[in-house]
Amino acid sequence: MTDPREAAARYRAKQQHAEDADEDSGVPPGAGAAVDRAAFIETAIQVAIRRGEFDDLPGAGKPLEGLGTHHDPDWWIRRKIETENLTGLGPPAILLRTEDRELNDQLDLLGRESDVRDVLEDFNKRVREARRQLQGGPPVVTEPRDVDAEVVAWRERRAARPAAAPVPEPRRRRFGWRRR
Numbered sequence: 610m611t612d613p614r615e616a617a618a619r620y621r622a623k624q625q626h627a628e629d630a631d632e633d634s635g636v637p638p639g640a641g642a643a644v645d646r647a648a649f650i651e652t653a654i655q656v657a658i659r660r661g662e663f664d665d666l667p668g669a670g671k672p673l674e675g676l677g678t679h680h681d682p683d684w685w686i687r688r689k690i691e692t693e694n695l696t697g698l699g700p701p702a703i704l705l706r707t708e709d710r711e712l713n714d715q716l717d718l719l720g721r722e723s724d725v726r727d728v729l730e731d732f733n734k735r736v737r738e739a740r741r742q743l744q745g746g747p748p749v750v751t752e753p754r755d756v757d758a759e760v761v762a763w764r765e766r767r768a769a770r771p772a773a774a775p776v777p778e779p780r781r782r783r784f785g786w787r788r789r
Contacts, residue, residue, distance in 0.1 A: 618652030700746035
């Protein structure tokens with residue numbers, strides 16, 4: 610079932626296109642289809658508004674959530690990363706901030722000092738590279754970490770952990786044939 614207003618809008622758009630083609634009004638060839646499409650879409654939106662199809666939509670008349678009071682041009686990237694729980698995606702500044710917050714926990718999982726130093730040196734290298742970038746995006750505010758100070762803090766955290774309970778050795782199984 611078609612709406613008579615919609616049919617009338619289509620008819621008017623076709624008539625207008627035919628008049629424009631006759632008058633040679635400077636519309637480039639093929640642009641008439643785009644004009645028709647735009648007129649049809651605008652008319653369909655106006656008809657839907659009159660029907661009340663856009664009434665009672667969730668969030669109608671309310672401000673967008675999470676925009677805050679300051680201007681952040683990357684708000685939509687941050688929101689997408691948070692809602693989708695994406696990792697490894699996004700501007701380097703945001704990724705480095707996230708990694709910096711979780712770095713101590715990652716270091717505590719390591720057992721050797723050389724591994725801790727390697728991870729810290731890699732982190733510092735990526736921070737320096739991100740600061741040198743000229744690609745735009747949010748500024749990199751993450752500071753490189755002092756490797757020696759972090760190793761000392763890692764040792765202190767490691768010493769403060771309670772000693773793990775000794776794990777009993779599993780019973781040895783004897784392999785071989787038994788006589789009965």
